[in-house]
Amino acid sequence: MLDKHGQPTATNFNLAQNVAKSLLSLQGILKGLIADKQLNELELIFLSTWIKSHRQLERDGDVLDLLDNIDDIVADGIITADELADLQAQIEDIIEYGVLAPQCVEDLTNELLGFVSGISADNIVTLDEMTSLVNWLNDNPKAVECWPGNVLHKKLTDILADNIVDAEELADLTQTCKMIAGQQFLETGAAAGMSTEFCAQPLDCLPANIETICFTGKFLIGSRATLQKQAKDLGIKPIKDVTQYLDLLVIGSLASPDWRFSSHGRKIEQALMNQQKGCTTLIITEENWSSLTH
Structure with a gap:
C-alpha cells in the first residue's frame, strides 16, 4: 500500500x-x-x-x-x-x-x-x-x-x-x-540536514512573466494557504505539482534531514530536472519570496 x-x-x-x-x-x-x-x-x-x-x-x-x-x-x-x-x-x-x-x-x-x-x-x-x-x-x-x-x-x-x-x-x-x-x-553544532537553499537562485525582482507558482515544504513566514493567497493577489496561479510549465517554485525553510526523499524533495528535484531540460522554472527560498512581496 x-x-x-x-x-x-x-x-x-x-x-x-x-x-x-x-x-x-x-x-x-x-x-x-x-x-x-x-x-x-x-x-x-x-x-x-x-x-x-x-x-x-x-x-x-x-x-x-x-x-x-x-x-x-x-x-x-x-x-x-x-x-x-x-x-x-x-x-x-x-x-x-x-x-x-x-x-x-x-x-x-x-x-x-x-x-x-x-x-x-x-x-x-x-x-x-x-x-x-x-x-x-x-x-x-x-x-x-x-x-x-x-x-x-x-x-x-x-x-x-x-x-x-x-x-x-x-x-x-x-x-x-x-x-x-x-x-x-x-x-x-547541528550535524544533520541537507540544504535546500543551495537549489535556489535569488531574484532581485519578480519577473513579469510569472504565471504559475508552487509552494513546497514548511514555511516560517506563514501557512501555505496564506502564501497562495499572496500569489493570487499578485495575479499568479498557485498549483500543487511541479510540471514543465511551472514558472516559480518557492521552497520552505523548515526541512528535515531526509527532505530529499519526501514529496517536498521530489518537487525540488523535478524543478531542477526542468532546468536541465531547458525549461524556465525558477526556484527561490521563502526568504526571497518574502522580500519580493513586501
Whole structure:
C-alpha cells in the first residue's frame, strides 16, 4: 500500500528504508572524514553528533562500536593523536569490511551527500579530499546524472581545467560542499540536514512573466494557504505539482534531514530536472519570496 505521495504505508518497511538511507549517508561521511588520511578533533565531534542524531542506527553493531569508542575518547576531555589514529583505523575497517553497496542512483546520492558532509565537516576541503571526491565521482558515474553529483562534477571540471588548484578554488569548493550538505556544524553544532537553499537562485525582482507558482515544504513566514493567497493577489496561479510549465517554485525553510526523499524533495528535484531540460522554472527560498512581496 502506498500513501498519496507514493510512499509505502508499512511502518516496518519505511523504518528499514530509513535505516538503509542513514547507513549509506554514514558510509559516505566516514569515507569523507578520512579522505585526507587524517582525522581531526572537530571531525570526531561532528561524527559523534551525527550518529547521536540518527538513533535509528543504534541496533547496528559497527555503529554502536564506533560510538562507544568515541565516547571513551572524549570521556577524559583530552583527545590525543593516538586516539584519533585508533579511531581512523576503526573507520577504515568499517569501510573495508562493512561496506553497504549502493543499489540505485538514490543510494549513490545518499552516500555522496554523506561524503560531502564528511569532507566539509571541519570547514576546510583539502587537495587530498578534493582528489578523493573526484575519484568517487569517477568510480560512480551514475551519480553525476542528477543533483548534486552533476553540480559537483561541473565545479570540479572547472577547477581542474588548467591543471592548477589554488587556495581560492579550494575555498570555493568548500562553500559549495557546505551548501549542498546543509553543513552548519561549525555555526550551530547541528550535524544533520541537507540544504535546500543551495537549489535556489535569488531574484532581485519578480519577473513579469510569472504565471504559475508552487509552494513546497514548511514555511516560517506563514501557512501555505496564506502564501497562495499572496500569489493570487499578485495575479499568479498557485498549483500543487511541479510540471514543465511551472514558472516559480518557492521552497520552505523548515526541512528535515531526509527532505530529499519526501514529496517536498521530489518537487525540488523535478524543478531542477526542468532546468536541465531547458525549461524556465525558477526556484527561490521563502526568504526571497518574502522580500519580493513586501
